[in-house]
Amino acid sequence: MNTIIQLVISGLLIGSIYALMSIGLTLIFGVLRVVNFAHGEFLMIAMYAAWAFSKLLGLNPYVAAIAVVPAMFLFGALVYRLVIGSALEKPHLVVVFATMGLSIFLQNIALMAMTADLRDVPPIFGRSISIGHVFIKGELLLGFIITLACTIALQWVIKYTFLGKAIRATVQDGEAAKLMGIAVPRIFLITFATGSALVGLAACVMLPLFSVFPTVGLNFVLIAFVIVVLGGMGSIEGALLGGFCVGVVQSVGSYYVAPAFGQLFFFVLFLLVMIFRPNGLFGQKGAATLGMNE
Amino acid sequence: MTAMPERASRFPRISAMPQRGRISWFEIVLLTSCAVWVGFGLAPALQDVAVLSFLFAGLGLAWNIAGGCAGLISFGHAAFFGIGAYTSTILFQSYGITPWLGIFAGAATAAVAGAVLALICARLKGPFFILSSLAFAEVVRIIALNWPSVTGGAEGLSIPPVPDLANMVLGSKPAYEALTLIYLILAYAVMRWLEASRFGFYLFAVRDNDDAAAAAGINPLMIRSSAMALSAALTGVGGTLFAQYFLYLDPTYVISPELSFQFALLPAVGGLGTAIGPILGSFLITPLSELLRANLGNAAAGLHLVIYSAGLIVVMLYFPAGIAGALEKLKSRKPQP
Numbered sequence: 001m002n003t004i005i006q007l008v009i010s011g012l013l014i015g016s017i018y019a020l021m022s023i024g025l026t027l028i029f030g031v032l033r034v035v036n037f038a039h040g041e042f043l044m045i046a047m048y049a050a051w052a053f054s055k056l057l058g059l060n061p062y063v064a065a066i067a068v069v070p071a072m073f074l075f076g077a078l079v080y081r082l083v084i085g086s087a088l089e090k091p092h093l094v095v096v097f098a099t100m101g102l103s104i105f106l107q108n109i110a111l112m113a114m115t116a117d118l119r120d121v122p123p124i125f126g127r128s129i130s131i132g133h134v135f136i137k138g139e140l141l142l143g144f145i146i147t148l149a150c151t152i153a154l155q156w157v158i159k160y161t162f163l164g165k166a167i168r169a170t171v172q173d174g175e176a177a178k179l180m181g182i183a184v185p186r187i188f189l190i191t192f193a194t195g196s197a198l199v200g201l202a203a204c205v206m207l208p209l210f211s212v213f214p215t216v217g218l219n220f221v222l223i224a225f226v227i228v229v230l231g232g233m234g235s236i237e238g239a240l241l242g243g244f245c246v247g248v249v250q251s252v253g254s255y256y257v258a259p260a261f262g263q264l265f266f267f268v269l270f271l272l273v274m275i276f277r278p279n280g281l282f283g284q285k286g287a288a289t290l291g292m293n294e
Numbered sequence: 295m296t297a298m299p300e301r302a303s304r305f306p307r308i309s310a311m312p313q314r315g316r317i318s319w320f321e322i323v324l325l326t327s328c329a330v331w332v333g334f335g336l337a338p339a340l341q342d343v344a345v346l347s348f349l350f351a352g353l354g355l356a357w358n359i360a361g362g363c364a365g366l367i368s369f370g371h372a373a374f375f376g377i378g379a380y381t382s383t384i385l386f387q388s389y390g391i392t393p394w395l396g397i398f399a400g401a402a403t404a405a406v407a408g409a410v411l412a413l414i415c416a417r418l419k420g421p422f423f424i425l426s427s428l429a430f431a432e433v434v435r436i437i438a439l440n441w442p443s444v445t446g447g448a449e450g451l452s453i454p455p456v457p458d459l460a461n462m463v464l465g466s467k468p469a470y471e472a473l474t475l476i477y478l479i480l481a482y483a484v485m486r487w488l489e490a491s492r493f494g495f496y497l498f499a500v501r502d503n504d505d506a507a508a509a510a511g512i513n514p515l516m517i518r519s520s521a522m523a524l525s526a527a528l529t530g531v532g533g534t535l536f537a538q539y540f541l542y543l544d545p546t547y548v549i550s551p552e553l554s555f556q557f558a559l560l561p562a563v564g565g566l567g568t569a570i571g572p573i574l575g576s577f578l579i580t581p582l583s584e585l586l587r588a589n590l591g592n593a594a595a596g597l598h599l600v601i602y603s604a605g606l607i608v609v610m611l612y613f614p615a616g617i618a619g620a621l622e623k624l625k626s627r628k629p630q631p
Contacts, residue, residue: 035421086611091308094610096367096424097562101606104555108596108603214596218432218551225425264436267429271414274426278417 002133007251013140015247016147017209019240021202022224022231023154024195030234031171031191034088037099038079039224040217041106042196046072046203047212048114054121054207061121062142065204069197076196080189088188103217110214118211143205150201151240158236167191171234222270229273308614309362309567312489312498321570325479332471340581341467347580348474349535354560354572355481356528361558362567363488364521365501366412367420370427371529371557373411373434374404376549378530379537383451384444386461393462397534401527407434408526412519428551435549450544453537462538470539477535478573481528485569497521498567529557552599559602563609565618574617579605 025039036042046068053064083102087095125138158164169177170187178184210216227246231238250265331337331344353375360366381403382396391399415426438445445451457465464470488494496517499507504514537543547553560579565571583598590597613620 037421037424083607083611090611090614092420093308093367093566094614096421097558097610098607100369100424100555100558101603101610103603104552104599105603105607108599111596112600218428222425222429225422229422264433267432267436270429271426271433274418274422274429275414278422 003255004252006134007255008248009134009136010140011248011251012244013136013144013247014209014251015243015245016240017140017143017202017205017243018220018223018227018246019243020143020147020150020205021199021220022227022239022243023151023236024198024202025224026228026231026234026236026239027154027198028192028195029228031167032084032088032188034084034092034095035099036084036192036195037096037221038103038106039199040219040221041103041110042072042076042199042217043203043206043220044110044212044214044217045075045106046200047207047210047216048110048119049200050204050207051119051121051212060124061204061207062124065201068204069200072200072203073193073197076193077189079196080192084192085185085189107214107217114214116213118213120211121207124208137209139205139208143209146201146205147240147243150198151236154198154236163190219266222266226270226273230277308616308619309365309501310565310571310615310619311567312494317486318570324570324573325482328475328478332468332475335468338467341471343581343584345467345470345474345539346584347576348471348478349532349539350556350560350580351573351576352474352478352481353529353532353557354564354576355478355485355569356525356532357557358525358561358567358572359485359488359497359528360408360522360525362561362565362571363485363494363497363501364518364525365419366427366518366522366525367424367558368411368427368522368525369424369551369554369558370411370429370431370434371526372549372551372553373431374408374526374529375533375536375553375557376434376438376543376545377404377407377526378533379543379548380438380445380451380533381530382534383453383537383543386453387451392460393534393538394460397462397531400534401530404530404533405523405527408522408524409519411526412522413515416515416518428554431549431551431554435545438545438549445545446543448544448546450542452543453541455541463541464538474535474539477531480531482569482573484524484528489569493517493520501567555599556602559606561616562606563616565616568616568618571616571618578617 021043024042025036028034028036028039049068049071050061050064053059053067054061079102083098084095087098123139128135128137129141130136158167166177166182166187167190169180169182170184174184177187223246227239227242229242230245231240231242246269249269254265328348337344353371357368357371360368360371378397378400381400382393385391385396385399386393411427411430415423418426439448441447442449453463455463457463464473488497496507496512499510499512500514500517507517508514533548536548560575561568561572562575563571563579564573564575579602583602586598586601609616615622
């Protein structure tokens with residue numbers, strides 16, 4: 001029984017971190033209606049940045065977030081300016097191929113600059129915290145708290161600020177929003193950059209837990225897509241719920257079923273969700289067939 | 295935040311419509327000059343490049359059947375390539391069956407895998423199909439890596455380099471040039487047949503509007519799976535040719551996402567849904583890549599992919615219909631007689 005409780009709790013905690021990494025994707029999808037295939041590579045770049053900060057300046061990766069998050073915001077804005085913005089005005093396949101190209105581009109730039117070696121930082125918290133019979137890694141607990149804080153803050157911005165109102169108006173009806181004097185391209189730019197900044201935050205939380213290497217994005221982007229589909233495309237609370245589900249399934253699954261096949265887990269889970277629940281847990285219609293008759 | 299308006303229908307499509315009966319002089323001249331090049335054994339220094347250009351043009355055409363004609367954008371075709379290569383090689387090594395027969399077995403196995411992928415992803419379109427195909431290929435790669443008794447695992451399989459026509463180990467570069475050119479022409483012929491046949495029209499119809507196609511009495515699922523099977527079979531044939539040329543196979547290259555990306559890149563740059571596009575794409579990109587590899591070697595691992603992907607982004611943003619589309623546009627600008 002204790003094992004089960006332990007597994008579920010670590011699953012929930014790791015799931016919250018997966019959710020943090022998926023929120024950027026779901027936000028960008030919800031507002032711009034495009035899928036950013038380079039999302040995993042954004043995470044990879046941000047993880048390298050956090051790693052460089054902690055290596056060169058001896059900073060704790062959590063402190064590095066102060067620099068990494070704004071840097072990723074600017075990076076996102078740059079990518080939007082150079083690629084996404086102009087691709088938005090073209091058929092959907094253009095966005096698909098352009099972001100796919102971007103993903104390969106960033107992967108191989110990283111491969112050239114950093115080689116294929118695994119990089120990581122030493123653990124931040126020496127020992128696990130124990131509550132009763134349950135042991136909790138400090139990094140996971142902190143990640144959980146950061147995710148919750150971030151979700152609440154994001155929801156608050158979307159519900160109560162002028163910017164949030166403008167974003168919601170753009171989602172509901174882009175044309176009408178334009179007529180009301182909302183600069184829709186600017187909203188898109190801000191959303192895309194915010195999504196990238198969130199990935200930057202996720203990277204700082206994930207670095208103490210996972211090693212970084214040029215193709216690390218591929219594993220995580222599939223998980224992010226599973227979470228986004230399960231929770232409903234574009235829904236932030238949904239991403240949190242989806243993250244919890246995936247985390248628990250992974251932690252229980254890898255304990256009872258062959259942990260040696262951990263590498264397969266992400267891919268098989270993705271395929272299973274795509275086969276059996278392509279419309280998400282809450283049956284959001286058309287989620288999986290979205291976005292492309294060209 | 296969950297409203298679902300579609301931004302799709304406002305834009306013109308970039309995948310070409312079927313070019314029925316319009317084999318231009320340009321294409322005839324291009325393919326004939328390839329045959330002349332091979333026949334006279336021109337430029338011995340470039341024979342490696344020629345073999346790969348022909349092979350990848352064929353593979354690009356194979357991808358284009360699924361991606362360009364049926365709208366099944368796949369980033370997992372390396373799985374079919376690997377399945378074809380491994381099937382013929384394993385049949386040859388373990389059972390002594392000549393690759394001339396193994397190539398058909400490889401194509402059939404790849405076709406089955408393609409149909410399975412299309413069936414399990416029946417409900418998916420767009421981004422989700424792309425990611426599923428990627429995940430599918432990764433699953434195949436990890437299985438191949440962890441099944442050493444059959445696939446040789448990470449060490450790979452090698453074919454003894456003893457030239458023997460009966461075992462498809464040709465031993466001379468011009469012979470391989472001829473073989474891969476035949477493959478290219480076969481793939482081109484299949485594509486041209488598709489453009490003129492009923493089945494091909496079904497494909498284009500399903501790609502452009504599967505609801506309307508279903509209303510007209512076409513079974514989109516059947517059509518999609520058959521297209522995927524055909525495309526996978528041709529890719530599997532390419533896999534066997536690759537194995538017989540390099541005489542060595544390992545999962546990390548043969549079933550890599552990079553390879554899948556290259557298959558998709560050639561038609562995307564050349565022109566989606568056209569017969570000439572993948573050929574132009576391959577003749578442009580494959581020599582460039584080989585040149586880079588030869589001159590920079592491992593000093594710049596990944597550089598060729600950096601250049602490819604940057605090229606892909608630029609082409610997509612400025613010439614979304616590819617080289618073939620740009621040529622078409624140039625032609626239509628000329629004054630009509």
